[in-house]
Amino acid sequence: MSVAPTLLAVEDLTKSYGGVHAVRGVSFSVAAGEIVALIGPNGAGKSTCFDMLNGQKTPDRGRVRLLGEDITGRPPRAVWRLGVGRTFQITATFPTMTVRENVQVALVSYANKIFNVWRSTPDFERGEADRLLELVGVGGYAERPCGELAYGDLKRLELAIALANHPRLLLMDEPTAGMAPRERIELMRLTARIAREQSIGVLFTEHDMDVVFEHANRILVLNRGTLIAEGSPDDVRRDPQVRAIYLGEGLVYDARHREGAGA
Amino acid sequence: MSFYIVQFLTGLASAASLFLVASGLSIIFGVTRIVNFAHGAFYMLGAYVAFTLTERLSGTLGFWGGIVGAALIVALIGVIVEMVLLRRIYRSPELFQLLATFGLTLMVEDLVVLIWGPDDLLGRRAPGLRGAIDFFGQAVPTYDILLIVLGPVVLGLLWLLFRRTRWGVLVRAATQDRDMVAALGVNQKWLFTSVFALGVFLAALGGALQIPRDAVNHTMDLRIIVDVFVVVVIGGLGSITGAFVAAVLVSELNAFGILIFPKISIILVFLVMAVVLVVRPWGLFGKPEAAARQTPGLSVRPWRPLSSNERLAFIGALIIAAALPLLGSNYALIVGAEIAIFVIFAASLHFLMSVGGLASFGHAAYFGLGTYGVAFLAKFLGLPMIVCLLIGPLLGLLGAMLFGWFAVQLSGVYFAMLTLAFAQIVWSIAFQWVEVTGGDNGILGVWPAAFVATPARFYWLALFVTALSVIVLRVLVFSPFGYSLRATRDSALRSEAIGLNSKRIQWTAFVIAGTFAGIAGALFAYLKGSVFPDNAGIALSVDSLVMVLLGGVETVSGAVIGAIVYKALSIWLVSYTELSKLVLGGMIVLIVVAFPKGIAGTFGNLVDSGRLPFFKRALPRASQAEGAE
Structure with missing residues (x-):
């Protein structure tokens, strides 16, 4: 995956509402054909981040580039014309x-x-x-x-x-929220297959860790508006800070993962 | 200089009543989310009842007792209306609420004439306040000073009421989240009723206070409601402070506009409103509305192009209609032509309203512009009829381009209020610009060319244009543009996310609808042979809404059926009863409460239930199209 060209590059993305810093200095990138998950507790700034990527919201600072082209602050319909598809948390x-x-x-x-x-x-x-x-x-x-x-x-x-x-990039905000466990797995498998076949980059937010760890090539962890960890599913799972803040010490996922029970 | 100060004071005095009515509207909207079109009617009732009471009661106490008593009596009427009518429609789509309260307005207009007669009534002057104060050599009526003081006092009292009483806290809570307030165990029913009573009380008080200044008559409801809409659009719906500031602004603009630009004073207010809308679409003191919830009651039955059987039915109906001259009298042909013209008018509004989800309450503006377009070309330039018919509607197109650009920046009730205000502006220009439009006397002698001078030939012309228009509009509905327009109505979020420019699409739809309304108007001018300001009047705008609603707002061809039934019925009504507005208003209320799907919608349901096999389609159960197409 690392050889694929950078599709989406986000630099220093920042947005505050009144005095609240929803997103602070977030930078990351997504390559073509790569599936990246953006996770974090409620209020971490995932949705705000997402909305700034396709022009739903305008960042206070920072740049969003699609294949090198600066798309910061363009309206959603213009971003769509450049090949960014979006699904919503509530359909x-x-x-x-x-x-x-x-x-x-x-x-x-x-x-x-x-x-x-x-x-x-x-x-x-x-x-x-x-x-x-x-x-x-x-x-x-x-x-x-x-x-x-x-x-x-x-x-x-x-x-x-x-x-x-024919998008180059898919932004999926909680694609499996509100679905039955079996449907979740099916939908994400489908998405992963399409992304692979058509070399589409996928960025998604998700609360279901089964979905995240099974399908993401790379995981970004957001907490209080800043990126606290980034890496492969294994790296992120072992990261002590991520455990403390988000995954918790109960390690339900680990236990289930070892048993091989997907859902 | 002192003259200008006096003019300023006059403006402030006028602002008092306007503020009372507008704040009442805002308070009711804040809690119930209903834009009460009947607010002007309550204002008018307040004035009439106060007139009667102050005539009966003597002395200072009698006068003021009469004013307050009138407001209380009308508030009580408001309570009855709320309990009997509004409680049934709180969950209905906005459009239905607007229409129901409009129906109420129509009923009140006839009732008022029935009780108090059609003539202007001059009320008593306020005892002790008959004189005037000398102000640097200019006279300022004492009563005006009282009104100037009253405005801020009422604003202060309302502030105290909402900030310092338990009831006020509940009202503010309900304004933010009425479901949560209900979940906390507050009796919502009575909260709504009391809020409505307060709003109506303020409107009626505003009316009652006007009687020493102005004659009482049965058209004051529509005059005030347009001003009030302008005030709440500028000030922000739901904000009382906004209502106050905007009432002062609008009144001062009127007061000085008359001095500086006597002919275009109304345009001055419009310009200010336009600027406000562009800069702050939710008004100076309003808050941006949260994303609109999905319109409840939206049909899930997808629209379908006509099946071959339905096409046959359409052609059959057209042939029967074309054969009318063989059977009918000249009178029947003239009525037939009028009905045909209104089918175009209704179908054009339907395109905007049902397909685009934009319920215009001022669609007559473009009909009226079409009539004047033809009249100008025929009378001033002496152009032949065919040319006039082709170019005349362009005036409707231009009007729709101008007004539509502003209107589509808004949605829902704001859109309805703004389009109504625009239509009223067109009406005012036609009424006031006497040199060009002939004012109230209209423009006479717009006669059709010789080749369509007989009733039969004119009828055929009207029928031909109507059939063509209906077909074109139908093709539009199913075209990529029609679908894009429906997409913006169904989900603004999704539309933008698939590259649709909602505002541009809606603006285009507005222009298309305005053009077809202009075509209807152009034919209408030749049918009547004359053109009047009322061709752009509110009554006509409401007619078009009722036609669409009666036919079924969720169907493709409801407008055609609605126009035929409604127009035939109303022509018949007018010739049989003096109280056509009362009957019409009652009918509107009845449709909204008992028959919200309209004729075509009900017909479609019958087809789906299998009771009309001729229109049945060989499609999976769920995607059967509506039968009435």
């Missing part, structure tokens, strides 16, 4: 459209046909939409109203939407 989809139409809207945008007024959207790149839905495993629900999907399938749909613009 954001279009509930009055069918599952397929949800993807088709993203394809319309990717093809720059937003202001086309005469074509039929339900027929727009139907094949590509179905391919993406198949890829994430909800191909059978294409005609369903999106509002009827189970939560796990909505998460998959979000992934399909995020993949519609």
Whole structure:
């Protein structure tokens, strides 16, 4: 992985709300095809960090570069056009459209046909939409109203939407929150496979340590807005500071990990 | 110099009533999240009841007792309204709440005429305050001084009420998180009722205090509500201090605008509002609203293009409609043409409202601009009808471009209030700029060309343009642009995250809707042969909303059905009853409370339940389209 070119480079990212330093001087990078987890206790600044990466929030200081290009402070839609897909902690989809139409809207945008007024959207790149839905495993629900999907399938749909613009980087905010344990593993395996095949860099936040330690190539640990550790899953697991602050001394993960019980 | 100071004092005096009404609106909104369109009606009721009471009661005590008594009586009416109507719709989508309170306003307008008659009533002057104070050689009415003092006093009292009483603490808590307040065991029902009563009391007091200054009449509700909307948009909805500052600002702008630019005083206020909106969209003292929650009641039944059976049904209906001249009288043809024109108008609003989620309460502005566009071209330039019909609607387009740019910066109730204010500005210009628009007398003699001069031919023209417009709008709904627009309505967050520029998309939709409204207006001008300010009036804006709502706001073709049913019904009503507003208002309230899905929505439900097999589709259960398309 280390030979892959740097995809995302974050330098000295800083943001405060009033007097509270949500994120302070955070720097890291993500390479193409690499899966990086951003973890830390509640209030550590994970979401703020995330929101600054795709332009949802503007940093007070610091730079965000995508393939060398400075994208700091650009609006989300501009960041998306540069190849950054995003999924949300609480899914954001279009509930009055069918599952397929949800993807088709993203394809319309990717093809720059937003202001086309005469074509039929339900027929727009139907094949590509179905391919993406198949890829994430909800191909059978294409005609369903999106509002009827189970939560796990909505998460998959979000992934399909995020993949519609052939992204170089995927930002996934708690991709498995609110899912059943088995669905979590499946979704992350799927994500890892797609990332590997298409050489997409993935940065995700997650509270489920099973998911994190099983799928992340590298882990960043955030606490009170600063990066306190960074490294391979093994390094991070052994890091005394991380144990003290976040993983705790109960070592549930270690115990389960030794038994080989994934979930 | 002293003249300007006196003018300043007059402005301050006018601000008092405006502040009372606006603060009442803000307080009610803060807790119940309802923008009470009926607030102007309560203001008007306050004035009427105070008029009656002060006529009956004598002496200083009688006068002031009458003023306060009137406010209390109207507050009591408010309590009844809250308990009977509003409690049923607290969980409804914003649009329905706005419409229900608007329906109430219409009802009150007719009731007031029924009880007090249509003529202006001149109230008693305040005893002991009839005179004027000499101010450097200029006279300032004593009563104005009282009002100037009253504004800050009420502001102070409200501050004390909200900061120093238990009730006030509960209200402030509910403003921040009403669910949490309910979870803490506070009786929310009575908290809401008492807040509504206070808000209505303030509005009615504002009205009652106006009677020594101004004649009481049955149009004062709409006049004040537009000013109040401007005040709360500038000051920030939910902020009482903001209401005070903005009321003073708006009143002073009016007072000095009349002196400096007598013709465009209303535009001055608009300019200030525009600047505020660009700099602080949530108002000077307001707070940015948290991300809008998903509109409850949003349909999960996806829209579908017409099936072949439905296409046949549409063509069949069109053929039957085209055959009307063979059967109907001239009167029926004129009514038919009018209905057709309103189908375009309703369909254009539907595009903005149902597809874009932008409920405009001032859509008549662009209809009206279309009528004037045609009238200017035909009367001043003498252009032939075809040219006028093609170019006239462009005035609607231009208006929509200008106003729409500001309007789409906002959403929800702010959007509704702003569009209403814009429409009122168009109406005021048409009304005041007598040299160009003819003012209240309108522009007469806009006659159609010879080739469509007979009722049958004009009807066919209207039907043709209508069919074309409806088809074009439908194609738009299913086009990439239509889907992008729906995407911005469904989820702003997701739209931005897939590269959609929401504001630009919504602005484009606003312009499209305005243009089609302009087309409807252009035809309307030729149908009537004349053009009046009321073509951009509030009543017409409400008509369009009701048509969309009656047809079913969550459907693709509800607007067409709603327009036909509503227009036919209202033409019939007007010829049979004097109290059309009362009936209409009652109807709106009834739809909102009992029939929120509208005609097409209900029809669609019937299709889904399998009771109308002709419209059934061979699709998986869950994705059956609405049948009414």
